[in-house]
Amino acid sequence: MKWSRSLCTLALAAASLGSAQAQEKLLNLYSARHYQTDEALYDGFTRQTGIAIKRLEGKEDELLERIRNEGANSPADVLLTVDAARLAAAHEMGLFSPVQSKILDTRIPAHLRTTDWFSFSTRARVIIYAKGVVKPEEVRNYSDLADPRLKGKVCTRSGSHPYNLSLMASIIAHQGEAKAEQWAKGVVANFARPPKGGDTDQIRAVAAGECAVALSNTYYLARLMRSDKAEDRKTMEKVGVVWPDQQGSGAHINVSGGGVLKNAPHREAAVRFLEYLSSDEAQRYFADGNNEWPVVAGVKVANPALAELGKFKADSMPVGSLAMYRAKAQIIFDRAGFR
Structure with a gap:
């Protein structure tokens, strides 16, 4: 009988672990970016990590209010939006959580990041x-x-x-x-x-x-x-x-960026997603797909319009x-x- 109970306990533990691992294979993204080319970004992240992205798109103010109203029960892991003013608004509302990442600190210039949100283009x-x-x-x-x-x-x-x-x-x-x-x-x-x-x-x-x-x-x-x-x-x-x-x-210069949300249920996946956005592959998507400049120095892009606009002092x-x-x-x- 004791052995049977032990087997049952092990089975439940294994099921629980499997459920936790399954949850970590998911990222809930709230995005105010409405660009079809971003699909390549999300596909690239899933291909590299095996983490599926469940996305909710909306207008900036609507998403901010939704996250605040959801509070501790919010399923959102990451908020992506455009413009430093909007990212600052999310910070002021206390929606973001500080992130410590050597990858982000190394790849993203200091003037294009804060303690809890990062610029990616x-x-x-x-x-x-x-x-x-x-x-x-x-x-x-x-x-x-x-x-x-x-x-x-x-x-x-x-x-x-x-x-x-x-x-x-x-x-x-x-x-x-x-x-x-x-x-x-x-x-x-x-x-x-x-x-x-x-x-x-x-x-x-x-x-x-x-x-x-x-x-x-x-x-x-x-x-x-x-x-x-x-x-x-x-x-x-x-x-x-x-x-x-x-x-x-x-x-x-203005930016497109994002951060990990305070109540993110999949925090590890959220940080990995932000780190992916700073990768050469993702940076090229921002540039070649949506005509934005990469924030990471040295990334080679193939956008004829950006080339025609030329170099400038930012x-x-x-x-x-x-x-x-x-x-x-x-x-x-x-x-x-x-x-």
Whole structure:
């Protein structure tokens, strides 16, 4: 009888171990990245590790609120999203858990990571101008967008959008609040029309003559450059691109990144996933698939659009600094009427 009970106990223990091992072969990913090319990323991770990814996609704010509401019962292991401001918001809500990883610390530059979230790709915020209407030397710096010579010529998306908030945060960090507000008021005075649409809309507006100057993240430009649509190619023929502040701090850089969530049920798998995102294979997916720059130095990519955009000086400000001034950036935009 004792032997039978022992066998039963061993069987239960084995079943429990098997269940635990099965659980570790799963990763629950909450993602605000909506790019079809990311499928290759997830497939590559599963192929290398045997860990299946169960993915939930949604808008950034919705995912953050969902994770907070789920609390200790949240099934989410990792949050992926775009923009340092959104990653900072997750940090401020206490959703992330600190990660210690020699791989991440070695591969990801210090200014592109914090204690609990990491950047895995970058995109630059550049100035777009209408060829034949504005000369590139007139818009060499972000500060030029506030120059009265551009009155009635500037298009932009909303001042409340994280892309613009992150740019404003960097201006505050570099120049102080007073100069940042002066810049915001100057840009508002130069609006060709009220802010609306996304970055692609700004590029098309410049090409169509609705305005002469705009801001855009680089991967939107690369998409149009690689498009097989004649309309997109014509759009890019009409606009020029300037890397801002090349004699100063460099072009403003924003990021796509993520972190391990505080209540992650599969923490080991979550850390392995973040480490995979820093691998050469994953870094090439970010670049070749979605037109973003790798954060890991020396990764060879084969993206003709990125090659055509050329090399540039990037702002090396720590991503944590962008987070620090996010709220102040919104206050300044609101005061300036940049809505």
